[in-house]
Structure formats: C-alpha cells, structure tokens
Amino acid sequence: MDFLDPMINGFGVVLQPVNLLYCFIGVAIGMLIGVLPGLGPTATIAILLPLSYGMEPVTAIIMLAGIYYGAQYGGTITSVLLRLPGEASSVVTVFDGYALAKQGRAGTALGIAAIGSFIGGTLAIFGLALFAPIVARYALDFGPPEYAAMTVLGVLLVATVGNGHKLKSVIAATVGLLLATVGRDIFTGAPRFTFGNLALMEGIGFIAIAMGVFGLGEIIYNIEQRHQRVSVPAKVANVWPSGKDLKQASGAMGRGSVLGFALGVLPGGGATLSSMVSYSIEKRRAKNPERFGRGAIEGVAGPETANNAAATSSFIPLLTLGIPANATMAIMLGALLIQGITPGPQLVSEHPDLFWGVINSMFIGNILLLIMSIPLVGIFVKILRVREGILAPITALITLLGVYTISNSIFDMVLVIVFGVLGYLMKKFGFDAGPLVLAFVLGGLLESSVRQSMRIFDGDATGFLTRPISATLxxxxxxxxxxxxxxxxxxxxxxxxxxxxxxxxxxxxxxxxxxxx
CATH class of the missing domain: 1.20.5 (Single alpha-helices involved in coiled-coils or other helix-helix interfaces)
Structure with a gap:
C-alpha cells in the first residue's frame, strides 16, 4: 500500500486551478472531437502537440489525456442520435443505440452509455493505479535484450492484432521501421537515406509524421468522403435509465470493464477492438441474441464500458515501459519526449507528480464527462451542421502553423504535406496508418536495443534465449x-x-x- 501517499499527493497536483482548467478543456475538446466524424483523438492530439510545447509537462499531458478518453464519450452521441459514429470505438454502439432512439428511448441509451463509460473508466483508473507501479517495479529488470524482444513483439501485435487487413498492416509497419532508420547512424554517425539533404541528418521528426498522417491526411480524406446529413431522431428525454435497465446492463458493464482493461494494455488492442469484442460476447451470452440490433440495452452498455476502460489502461505500457499500445499513445509518447520526459520504469519514482497527477486527472475528468455528457447533447448536434468546407481549411492551417512553431522549419511543413498525402492515400486504399506510426516510434528503440544486445552477447543471437524474460517474449x-x-x-x-x-x-x-x- 506504499502507493497511497503519492496517489493522495497526486490529487493535490490535479486540483491546482491551472491543471483543473486544462483537464476540463481537454475533456471538452475530446467530446467535441468525438462528435465530429472522422477526425478522432489521434489526429486532434497530433494537431495540438505544438500547443503543449509551452506548457508544464503535467498540465500538457493532463489536457491531452482528457482529449483521448473524452472522445470516447463524444462518439456515442452521434452514434445514438444520428446513426453516425463520431469515433471508431463507437461503431458497434450504432447497432442498438440508434434502434433505441427510433423507439423513443434515445435518452435511455445515452444515459446507459454515460454511466457505463464512467464505471469502465473509473474501475480502469483504480486498476491503473494498482498495477502500473507493480509493472514499473518489475520493468527495472529490463535490459537491452528484454526491450528488444518486447519491441519486436509489440510491432508484430500492432501489425496482426489491430484493425484492418493483416497484410496491409504488416506493410505499413515495415514502412514505419524503414522511416525510423533515416538520419545518422546511432552508433557510427554515418548518414543513412538522407540523399544529401542536411535537414534529414537528424532523422524525420515524429511530429511531422503524426501531424501529416493523422492530421492533414484525415482532413483531405474527410473532404472527399463527405458524410450524408441525416435527420435527428426524437428529442432526448428520460435520460436517467430505469432500475430495470440498470439491472439488465449491470452484467455487461462489469464484463466490459474487465475486458476493456485487459485488451487496452495489449499493443494493437485499444478502445475499438475492446468495444467490438464486448459486443460479440454480450450477443453470445444473451438468451435471445435476436434482440441485438433491435434495441438491446446490453449492446450499448458493454461496448461503451469497454472502450473507456481500454482508453485508460492503454496508459500502463506507455508510462511504465515507454512502449505505446496504440497510435494515440504513440502521439502521447511524442508529447512526453517534447517535454524532456522519457517514460519508463523510472517515471514513477523520478516524476511522481506527473505519473499520479495524470492518473488522478482521469478520475476528475470522468466525473466532469458524466456531468457534461447529457446537457451538451443539443450543442454538439448543432456543430455537425457546420460545413466541412469551413472546418477543413481552418484545421489544415492550424496543423501547418503548429508544426512550424516547434522548429521554425519550412522543411518540416513540407514533410507534413508529404505525409498528409501519404496518410490520405493509405486511408483511401485501406491501409491503417496506426501500424506505420507505432513502428516508427518503436523503430529507434528496436534498433538501439538489438545492437546493444548483440554487443553484450558478442554477436551470438542465441543469447536472447539465455535470459528468462527475453526468452519468454x-x-x-x-x-x-x-x-x-x-x-x-x-x-x-x-x-x-x-x-x-x-x-x-x-x-x-x-x-x-x-x-x-
């Protein structure tokens, strides 16, 4: 129970006025982004990275984390009211959420989703507070061989377990690994794949790739794939679910919390996979599975609980091992590195204010989201009526100006445009950009760990099998x-x-x- 004191001190950090303000700003932006179809938390966090550069590290990560789990709430609103998932993890909510709305029970669906999201997120926060320090303690035994084996496993899981076509995901991950080799050799200093361009000597900037692929690429794709406007169903009423509804949904919420927490930790898992698996499990367990798709309350409760639990638990491998579990966590890793903080086993002891401040901010943020989720429904639905032709140019301009403010480099702006076109083409032809960015982030760690390990083993690759952790991985x-x-x-x-x-x-x-x- 030695974590209780720093955990309590963490509440002192998050309750500071500036941190509380940015927690509110983060979850509000997250809800807004969740409502707007296509953009998503990954692209938003990438676009807002430059803003975090001038903030205190704790404040910046609290705001960006709020955007991530706030988007899980926002995506539910349009899924239920408009049959339009604002976020990928809310896709399965459409099936029964919209069916309930057509029956005049939109308020019940949104209420169950809000309660389930709060329960899933809160239970996952307690799990994060309990397990993250334990993982960090064992991670102190990790050396270059263990990190090399874990990184290889992480890249494989991202490429094979994630969403999309497996072969295309493997190709995207391979491209990401190749991009990570651009620049000076980390041991010899020799230039690699720079083609004589001095701007590439230090490698390709992570922010340029993230803001290009997830930011500009998404904007271009969304302009082409304009969503059809659909009429809003009956007014939201009777938001608080009945006792019968809560009893019927309680089992799905419990299972969704455990499932989401477990899958969120795995590379390639995350909120989207968790919500889909939860829906499948609830449908299989049901006595009358034919109810699903026609307004089953469990079909809303399970996925919404699971995706919020997964969004929280995905911080465990990032904060304790320095390995992102999904594309959004890769952007969060970039935000930490910009602040001069390297996540890993030492983070809990060296930066307890950041570690516990971020964890406790999630608890405060979930309370804010529960309070905000229903009253703001009408406002968020009105935002959907803003034309794509107005939003897209403003967002693209913010993206380009943001990347320029970091290093005052025109070349970085060119890279954003290049990777924006690449991101658009990838999405158009069915390639998931997540494996590319994750592999790029893990590529540097993979190369350095493998080469250090080979020096430790005097060039004998079988040395990886002589160490229990690396052999298991x-x-x-x-x-x-x-x-x-x-x-x-x-x-x-x-x-x-x-x-x-x-x-x-x-x-x-x-x-x-x-x-x-």
Whole structure:
C-alpha cells in the first residue's frame, strides 16, 4: 500500500486551478472531437502537440489525456442520435443505440452509455493505479535484450492484432521501421537515406509524421468522403435509465470493464477492438441474441464500458515501459519526449507528480464527462451542421502553423504535406496508418536495443534465449506469428474430416433404407 501517499499527493497536483482548467478543456475538446466524424483523438492530439510545447509537462499531458478518453464519450452521441459514429470505438454502439432512439428511448441509451463509460473508466483508473507501479517495479529488470524482444513483439501485435487487413498492416509497419532508420547512424554517425539533404541528418521528426498522417491526411480524406446529413431522431428525454435497465446492463458493464482493461494494455488492442469484442460476447451470452440490433440495452452498455476502460489502461505500457499500445499513445509518447520526459520504469519514482497527477486527472475528468455528457447533447448536434468546407481549411492551417512553431522549419511543413498525402492515400486504399506510426516510434528503440544486445552477447543471437524474460517474449512472438497459420491448417483439417465422414453417412443411410424396403 506504499502507493497511497503519492496517489493522495497526486490529487493535490490535479486540483491546482491551472491543471483543473486544462483537464476540463481537454475533456471538452475530446467530446467535441468525438462528435465530429472522422477526425478522432489521434489526429486532434497530433494537431495540438505544438500547443503543449509551452506548457508544464503535467498540465500538457493532463489536457491531452482528457482529449483521448473524452472522445470516447463524444462518439456515442452521434452514434445514438444520428446513426453516425463520431469515433471508431463507437461503431458497434450504432447497432442498438440508434434502434433505441427510433423507439423513443434515445435518452435511455445515452444515459446507459454515460454511466457505463464512467464505471469502465473509473474501475480502469483504480486498476491503473494498482498495477502500473507493480509493472514499473518489475520493468527495472529490463535490459537491452528484454526491450528488444518486447519491441519486436509489440510491432508484430500492432501489425496482426489491430484493425484492418493483416497484410496491409504488416506493410505499413515495415514502412514505419524503414522511416525510423533515416538520419545518422546511432552508433557510427554515418548518414543513412538522407540523399544529401542536411535537414534529414537528424532523422524525420515524429511530429511531422503524426501531424501529416493523422492530421492533414484525415482532413483531405474527410473532404472527399463527405458524410450524408441525416435527420435527428426524437428529442432526448428520460435520460436517467430505469432500475430495470440498470439491472439488465449491470452484467455487461462489469464484463466490459474487465475486458476493456485487459485488451487496452495489449499493443494493437485499444478502445475499438475492446468495444467490438464486448459486443460479440454480450450477443453470445444473451438468451435471445435476436434482440441485438433491435434495441438491446446490453449492446450499448458493454461496448461503451469497454472502450473507456481500454482508453485508460492503454496508459500502463506507455508510462511504465515507454512502449505505446496504440497510435494515440504513440502521439502521447511524442508529447512526453517534447517535454524532456522519457517514460519508463523510472517515471514513477523520478516524476511522481506527473505519473499520479495524470492518473488522478482521469478520475476528475470522468466525473466532469458524466456531468457534461447529457446537457451538451443539443450543442454538439448543432456543430455537425457546420460545413466541412469551413472546418477543413481552418484545421489544415492550424496543423501547418503548429508544426512550424516547434522548429521554425519550412522543411518540416513540407514533410507534413508529404505525409498528409501519404496518410490520405493509405486511408483511401485501406491501409491503417496506426501500424506505420507505432513502428516508427518503436523503430529507434528496436534498433538501439538489438545492437546493444548483440554487443553484450558478442554477436551470438542465441543469447536472447539465455535470459528468462527475453526468452519468454520471443516464444510469445512465435506463437502470435504462427497462430494464423495454425488456425488455417486446423480449419482445413476439420473440413477434410467432415467431407470424409459425409459419404460414409450417406452409404449407411442407403443400406438402412434398402433393409427397410
């Protein structure tokens, strides 16, 4: 229980007026971004990175974290009222949330979603406070071999477990690793892939890639893919759910909290995967699964609880190991590095004000979101009527000015445009940009860890298997890598066996029918 004192002190940090103000600003922006289709928290955090440069580290991370979990709330509003998911993690909420709205129970759906989100986020915060210091304590045993094995496993999980086509995700991750090699060699200082351009000697800036792929790329794509305007259903009324609704949704909220917390920690997991898995589980457990898609309250409660729990737990690998679990956490890692803070096992002891301040800000932020979520519904729906042609140019200008203010470099603005076009093309042709950015972030750590490890082992790669933690991670790597092939072989084997048994069954039936005749 030695974490109680710093945890209590963390409330003193977050309750400072400036931190409380930026916590409110963060969750308000997050809700707004969640309502606006297409942009998402990843792009927003990337665009706002330059603003965080002049803030205190604790204040900046509190605001950016608020944007992330606030967006999970906002995406629910349009999913229920307009059948338009403002955030990817709210896609499955559309199925039953909009069905409830058509039945005149939009208020019930939004109320259940708000309560479930609060419960999932709050339970995940307690889990974060309990498990993060423990993980950080064990992470002190990590050396270059362990970090190398974990980074390789992380890249593989992002490429194979995440959303989208697996081959396309692997290609995107490979491109990200290649981009991480641009610049000076970390050991010899020799230039690599700079093509004689002095601006590339220090490598490609993370902010240029993030703001280009997630910011400008999303803006260009959203202009092309304009969403159809749909009419708002009946007015929101009876926001507080009945006792019967709460009882019916309680099990889904409990399962969603545990599931979201577990999947949020995994690289490639996150809020979107958690909400989809939660919906699938609730539908399988239901006595009458045909209710789902027609207004099942569990179909709203489970996914909304899971995505908020996952949004919170994804901070564990970032803060304790310095490894982002998803694309948004990669942007958060960039924000920490800009502030001169390297996340990892030492963060809990060296920067307890930041660690516990951020964790406790999530608790305050979830209370603010619960209070704000319903009264602001009408305002957020009106914002949807603002034309894309007005919002897009303003956002693009802010993006370019933001990247320029960091290093006063025209070349960085050119990079943002280049990666913006790349991000647009990736989205247009079905490539997920998340693996690219995550692999780019992990690429530097992977290269340095592998090369340091090979020096420790005198060039003997089998040395990774002599250390328990790295050997375990390597075994997990091969299990994840070979699992899809094993599953295909198993399915093919079962299909062959079923085909062999069918003729025998038919022959037996013919013999029996002959005897009867």
């Amino acid at each position: 390597i075994v997990m790597f091969f299990i994840v890598a070979l699992l899809p092939a094993i599953q295909k072989l198993w399915k093919r084997r079962r299909l062959q066996l079923s085909k062999k048994t069918e003729p025998a069954t038919d022959e037996k039936t013919k013999v029996e029918s002959t005897k009867i005749d």
